[in-house]
Amino acid sequence: xxDIVSLRRDEPEETVALxxxxxxxxxxxxxxxxxxxxxxxxxxxxxxxxAEDPAVRVVVIAAAGKLFCAGHDLKQxxxxxxxxxxxxxxxxxxxxxxxxxxxxIVRHPKPVIAEVDGVATAAGCQLVASCDLAIASDQATFGxxxxxxxxxxxxxxxxxxxxxxxxxxMEMLLTGEMVDASTAREFGLINRVVPREYLSQVVxxxxxxxxxxxxxxxxxxxEAFYRQAEMGLAExxxxxxxxxxxxxxxxxxxxxxxxxxxxxxPEWKGE
Numbered sequence: 001x002x003d004i005v006s007l008r009r010d011e012p013e014e015t016v017a018l019x020x021x022x023x024x025x026x027x028x029x030x031x032x033x034x035x036x037x038x039x040x041x042x043x044x045x046x047x048x049x050x051a052e053d054p055a056v057r058v059v060v061i062a063a064a065g066k067l068f069c070a071g072h073d074l075k076q077x078x079x080x081x082x083x084x085x086x087x088x089x090x091x092x093x094x095x096x097x098x099x100x101x102x103x104x105i106v107r108h109p110k111p112v113i114a115e116v117d118g119v120a121t122a123a124g125c126q127l128v129a130s131c132d133l134a135i136a137s138d139q140a141t142f143g144x145x146x147x148x149x150x151x152x153x154x155x156x157x158x159x160x161x162x163x164x165x166x167x168x169x170m171e172m173l174l175t176g177e178m179v180d181a182s183t184a185r186e187f188g189l190i191n192r193v194v195p196r197e198y199l200s201q202v203v204x205x206x207x208x209x210x211x212x213x214x215x216x217x218x219x220x221x222x223e224a225f226y227r228q229a230e231m232g233l234a235e236x237x238x239x240x241x242x243x244x245x246x247x248x249x250x251x252x253x254x255x256x257x258x259x260x261x262x263x264x265x266p267e268w269k270g271e
């Protein structure tokens with residue numbers, strides 16, 4: 001695999017072994033960790049592999065350097081304006097690839113956590129919004145600033161409006177202004193703000209806590225959470241009730257409840 005996306009675990013020098021079921025993916029496309037087509041394809045491939053790997057319980061997406069991700073590679077896109085079609089086919093491929101990537105994070109059977117330090121703009125902000133959890137350093141900033149160059153961040157808006165209040169999402173989309181980490185938390189874009197020096201430590205604590213749960217319950221619950229959110233109230237309750245019954249019949253639920261009653265630690269089987 002290319003160096004654009006590298007796999008890292010709890011410490012940067014540990015580049016191979018899983019750490020407590022947590023798979024760490026680090027964007028490494030300096031200096032801005034742009035989501036070029038190559039980066040998105042690499043990240044997609046790693047997410048697909050993680051989905052099939054039973055050793056992976058939780059995925060963390062982090063970034064190397066001073067920026068988390070500054071969005072799409074506008075220079076790469078501009079270069080294709082000289083194509084016979086003015087770049088249309090390349091633009092379509094870029095946004096199709098991006099849309100698939102963001103949806104695959106939401107639909108991924110494992111929880112995905114964003115570890116954000118530095119700037120996250122445009123599609124980089126979209127990446128943060130698409131993750132299940134996001135923890136940021138107190139130095140992180142966020143924006144969807146395409147409006148400043150005549151490009152409304154329509155696809156990032158899909159992720160933003162599903163995680164933020166509509167007026168907060170529109171504020172970011174219409175003004176193109178950056179917001180600090182505390183404002184991003186207030187808006188609902190991220191879960192926690194921590195000092196930069198403790199960011200990785202806190203993220204790993206959260207990741208390992210989630211990874212300690214039943215993998216089957218995590219898969220079932222994550223899928224249900226996003227599916228019911230797209231339904232009407234009555235349909236959502238009907239669907240959620242069916243999932244609860246399915247969950248109760250699963251081996252891990254039987255084990256978990258038995259372990260609670262017997263005051264012991266559960267032994268998950270992933271079924």
